[in-house]
Each structure stands twice: as C-alpha cells, then as structure tokens.
Amino acid sequence: MSAERDSAVGEQVSDGGRKTAKAVKTAAAGKGASASAKKAAAGKGTSASAKKAAPAKKATAKKSPAKKAPAAKKPAAKKAGPAKSSAPLKKAPAPRKQVVAPKKATASVPAAPAKTVAAHPRGESRTALVRRARRINRELAEVYPYAHPELDFENPFQLVVATVLSAQTTDLRVNQTTPALFAKYPTPEDLAAADPEEVEEILRPTGFFRAKTKSVIGLSKALAEQFGGEVPGRLEDLVKLPGVGRKTAFVVLGNAFGRPGITVDTHFQRLVRRWKWTDETDPDKIEAAVGALFPKSDWTDLSHHVIWHGRRICHARKPACGACPIAPLCPAYGEGETDPEKAKKLLKYEKAGQPGQRLKPPQAYLDAGGRPAPPLGAG
Ligand code: SF4
Numbered sequence: 503m504s505a506e507r508d509s510a511v512g513e514q515v516s517d518g519g520r521k522t523a524k525a526v527k528t529a530a531a532g533k534g535a536s537a538s539a540k541k542a543a544a545g546k547g548t549s550a551s552a553k554k555a556a557p558a559k560k561a562t563a564k565k566s567p568a569k570k571a572p573a574a575k576k577p578a579a580k581k582a583g584p585a586k587s588s589a590p591l592k593k594a595p596a597p598r599k600q601v602v603a604p605k606k607a608t609a610s611v612p613a614a615p616a617k618t619v620a621a622h623p624r625g626e627s628r629t630a631l632v633r634r635a636r637r638i639n640r641e642l643a644e645v646y647p648y649a650h651p652e653l654d655f656e657n658p659f660q661l662v663v664a665t666v667l668s669a670q671t672t673d674l675r676v677n678q679t680t681p682a683l684f685a686k687y688p689t690p691e692d693l694a695a696a697d698p699e700e701v702e703e704i705l706r707p708t709g710f711f712r713a714k715t716k717s718v719i720g721l722s723k724a725l726a727e728q729f730g731g732e733v734p735g736r737l738e739d740l741v742k743l744p745g746v747g748r749k750t751a752f753v754v755l756g757n758a759f760g761r762p763g764i765t766v767d768t769h770f771q772r773l774v775r776r777w778k779w780t781d782e783t784d785p786d787k788i789e790a791a792v793g794a795l796f797p798k799s800d801w802t803d804l805s806h807h808v809i810w811h812g813r814r815i816c817h818a819r820k821p822a823c824g825a826c827p828i829a830p831l832c833p834a835y836g837e838g839e840t841d842p843e844k845a846k847k848l849l850k851y852e853k854a855g856q857p858g859q860r861l862k863p864p865q866a867y868l869d870a871g872g873r874p875a876p877p878l879g880a881g
Contacts, residue, residue, distance in 0.1 A: 626778070634831055635779050635795045641828050642807035648866040649806035651757045652813075652859040654680060658733035658758040659690055659725070662743070663718050665750045671708050674859040678878035679707050681861070690731045693722035707878065717745025735759045749785075756805070762798045764789045765805035769812025776816065776834035814853045822848040 626634070643649075652673040655661035660680065667676045683704050687693035693701070698715050705711040705718075721743040725731055733754065734740055740751035749767075756763035764770075766785040770792075774780055780791035796804055815822045821838030824845030829835045839845040851858050852872040860867075861875050868874070 631779070632795050635777070635792075638777060638828050638831050639796065639800065639804050639807055641831065642811055643803065645827050646807055646810045646814075648864065648870045648872065649803070649810045650860075650864050650867065651753070651806070653677060653753075654860050654862050655758070656684075658735075658754060660684055661758045662721065662733050662740075662746065662750065662754050663693070665753045666717050666721065666745045667705065667708050667714055669714070670710055672859065674875050675708055677859060677861050677875060679705060681877070687722075690722040690725035693719060694726045696722075714745075720744030721746060733758070735761075756802045760802075762801040763805070764793050764801045765809060766792075767809060768818075769809045769816075770805065772818055773808050773812050773816055776821075776832065776837065778833050814850045815848075817848065817850075820848050822846070825849060 651661075653661065653664040653668060654677045655664050663683070664676050664680050667679065683693075683701070686704070687696055687701075696719060698719060701715045701719060702711050705714050708714060724743050725733060729739070735755065737748075737751050737755065740746050740754060741748060746754075752763045752765065755761040756765060766789045771783075771785065771788055774788060774792055775783075779795060780788055782788045782791050792804075793801060811828075812818075815826050817838070821834075822845040823829055823832075823835050823838040824840040824842040825848070826832065826835070826845070839848060850856060852867070852870070857873040857875045858867065859875050861877060863872055863874055
C-alpha cells in the first residue's frame with residue numbers, strides 16, 4: 503500500500519499542563535458514529551459564462567487612433583464572446599476558469615451535501631470564509647466520523663516515541679515497528695537502559711534508525727531522570743526532550759493530553775491552501791490563520807479531518823476531485839481527476855476498501871467497515 507510520508511504537527515497550545523494523561527482515551531478511542539453514507543455532491547459549475555463579455559466594438563481602430571497598439575481591426579464581434587483581441591477593452595469580467603463542479607461525487611465514500619455552495623475565494627468576505635471553512639469541517643466530520651490519530655499508542659510515552667519515529671516514514675510503518683519495541687521496553691526506564699544496537703535493529707524498518715535510536719533512548723533517559731518516568735504535559739518541557747520539536751510536542755499535547763491543537767503537517771498545509779483558507783506558507787502562520795477561523799474546541803478534530811482527507815482523497819499529486827464529497831465547497835476543484843470512475847481509483851485506505859494505518863484502530867473505525875493494518879511482514 504502506498505502511503506505518503508506523513509509527519510506531524512505544529513500547534514499552539516496554552517500550557518500549564520498536568521502530568522496525567524487522562525485524555526489519552528479520547529484520542530485513542532476515536533469518535534463513534536456511524537460512517538453514514540452521505541449526500542450526493544451536487545454542484546453546478548459556475549460556468550462563468552461569457553455572457554458579459556464586452557462587445558468587441560471598442561476594438562476597432564477608430565476608437566483609439568493615437569495608440570500604437572495594433573488596433574485589432576477585427577470585424578467587431580457582434581455576438582457576445584470573450585473579446586480576445588489585444589485591444590483595450592473594458593474590464594470584461596474575466597471568465598474565471600472555474601471548473602464545473604461535479605454533479606455527483608461518487609466513490610464508495612460518503613458523498614457531499616446536496617446543496618451547492620459556490621466556492622468563490624476571490625473577494626470572499628471574512629464572514630463567508632469562516633462559514634465556508636466551518637462547513638467544510640462539518641462535511642468532513644460526516645465523511646470521517648471515526649477520524650483519529652493514526653499512530654498506535656496506549657499512553658503518552660508510546661505516543662511521544664511513536665511520533666519521533668514517524669519522521670520520514672509513514673504512520674503505518676511506525677505502527678508495524680512499535681509493538682516489538684514496546685514489548686521489550688515498556689517504560690522510559692527500560693528504554694533508557696537499552697542496548698542501542700538492539701534498539702537499532704528493531705527500529706531499522708522506520709529508516710534513519712540510528713538517529714531515531716539515539717533520540718528515543720535520550721528522551722527516555724530525560725523522562726526517567728527529570729520527570730519521574732512521566733511524559734510532561736507542557737510544551738516547554740516537551741520541547742526540551744531529545745528529538746522532540748514543537749511538532750512532536752503538539753501531537754502529544756493534542757492527542758495524549760486533550761489540549762486543543764492544530765496539527766499543521768504536510769497534508770494540512772496543502773489542503774488549507776487549496777481551500778483558500780490562508781495563503782500563508784509558514785506552519786506557525788498557517789496555524790494562527792486557520793485557528794482564527796474555528797473555535798478552539800474544534801482544533802484537534804479539525805486537524806484529524808483535514809489530514810484524513812489529505813491522505814485519502816485530496817492527495818498531493820492527484821487529488822481525487824471526481825470522488826470528493828466537498829467538491830462544491832472547494833475552490834481547487836479540478837486540480838485533480840474529475841472523472842468519477844477514474845477518481846474513485848485514486849482513493850486510499852478505508853475509502854478504497856483497503857486496510858488503514860493502525861494495527862489497533864478504534865472500535866468506531868472498525869464499526870464503520872475499516873480494517874486494521876497488517877503486522878510487519880504480513881502484507
Ligand atoms: S482539490 Fe479536489 S480532492 Fe481536494 S478538496 Fe478540492 S475538490 Fe476535493
């Protein structure tokens with residue numbers, strides 16, 4: 503199965519943490535809800551017709567004798583039609599190359615809302631943007647009611663280690679590797695005292711295994727020595743751990759401590775720009791811009807929804823627009839495959855009837871027809 507490399511996050515969370523990890527359950531459990539089938543993705547294209555195309559009469563030479571420009575002496579187009587000539591025309595509202603939104607998003611995916619909402623980021627008011635952004639999130643919540651972190655973990659220690667290991671590889675590969683690691687070294691103290699060579703052997707499938715071994719042993723030592731073997735729940739403590747940057751810290755805070763956070767990974771960055779939620783490119787600025795569109799309480803789930811959509815449908819190279827449930831809300835519709843049948847073939851994971859990334863997914867995912875990932879070497 504192919505899976506793009508996924509990396510973690512970026513977020514701003516207020517600190518003041520506790521050392522308990524009650525919220526692990528929430529994150530690990532995912533959300534229940536049936537993966538209902540959705541409404542059809544209706545959408546009419548805004549065939550920005552050329553109705554208003556300026557009459558080409560202005561293009562005659564008479565009109566602008568002084569100009570050097572070859573006054574396109576075309577027979578004035580009497581009929582409407584985009585005046586293509588080089589003559590200065592009045593601002594004919596340039597027909598935006600909007601693509602006709604799909605009538606119906608197919609796919610074995612829950613489909614989109616029946617109502618069509620024109621996506622018009624250009625000149626979109628702040629209020630309209632907020633509404634459109636929130637509506638996308640609501641639609642995605644229906645498409646992925648079981649969205650959850652895709653790293654397997656049972657406690658904050660496992661999550662911080664798994665997140666460090668997820669650099670430059672897929673969550674699937676990490677999930678296939680960590681069972682052996684945590685079986686042998688279940689606590690920070692165990693991993694802190696491990697023989698690096700043995701750890702390297704276990705971590706080899708994740709790539710960069712020597713550096714990762716150093717990081718996980720180092721962070722385990724720090725946890726054991728400075729935090730009593732507990733993962734701290736504060737950003738400023740987390741980022742001091744070896745191998746833990748802000749991105750990893752935010753994954754841990756958001757998913758193991760229940761602190762709202764926006765996960766600005768590669769999928770998140772790509773999708774929010776496609777949706778014109780922001781033009782920012784810096785992860786911290788993206789996080790701030792998107793965070794301002796939603797209540798804080800939505801941030802963590804929003805991150806899951808967006809990332810899940812990026813992994814399954816709105817891929818970097820070939821977004822499956824023809825099978826996308828939110829196509830009517832998306833200004834980038836048409837950037838990918840619009841043919842429903844062809845688009846359907848681009849879907850991934852449960853949307854394509856394939857196994858997911860977690861070996862131990864939440865029950866809600868299984869209830870919705872999702873399948874666990876196979877163990878390492880099993881396929
Ligand atoms: S670019 Fe295509 S696949 Fe991505 S959200 Fe827009 S319509 Fe959907």
